Amino acid sequence: MSRNFVQEGTIIDYTPPATILGGAVAVIGSLVGVATTNIGAGTAGAVAVEGVFTLPADNTLTIAQGAQLYWDPVARKMTTVSVNNIPAGKAWATKLLAGTTVNVKLNA
Template identity: 30%
Template sequence: MKNFIQSGCTLTVIAPANVLSGQALLAGAIFGVACSDAVQGAQVEINRFGVYALAAVTADTGAIGVKIYWDNTAKRLTTTATSNTLVGALATPKSGTETSATVLLDGVIR
């Protein structure tokens, strides 16, 4: 195909804040995990699909498949939908004592 540009699994975006490799970020409506460290305003490649362990609200709980959202103010995952961005679903159960969650990112723009 002459019009194919890339798969979009990894995408270059402008870092909305300082970010470390492995941290999640929301660039406009595009959510992903940084492939490298970047300072705010610099280009950074992000992975938009896959399973990642990311910072999450400790008190939140859920079974495999529960929808998971990104709280862009607190910079962590949550099961609370209100004012947050849906990014995927829990890939493993999450207890109310864990500070991270294992999430399946689906790469859908919302």
């Protein structure tokens, strides 16, 4: 292994300004991740930035498998709308129109 290898890069340590519940989306710069456990405000915790997670989604959209997804920080849901939203990953499976969640491969 290379001497300059640091880590696999699937988890990042993050100190949020406000509490983040385990399983909730955490935005770190341009990275979208999921808190692995509850993280208190001002306390370092682990955020997954790779993997597939079931996350809240816009229930007014049908989302095709493989579609580019964006995190809407205002609605706190995944969407296919890029304007004013943060690139989050790809839809791992199709989401039907009334569905309220989508499986997301983070940062893909």
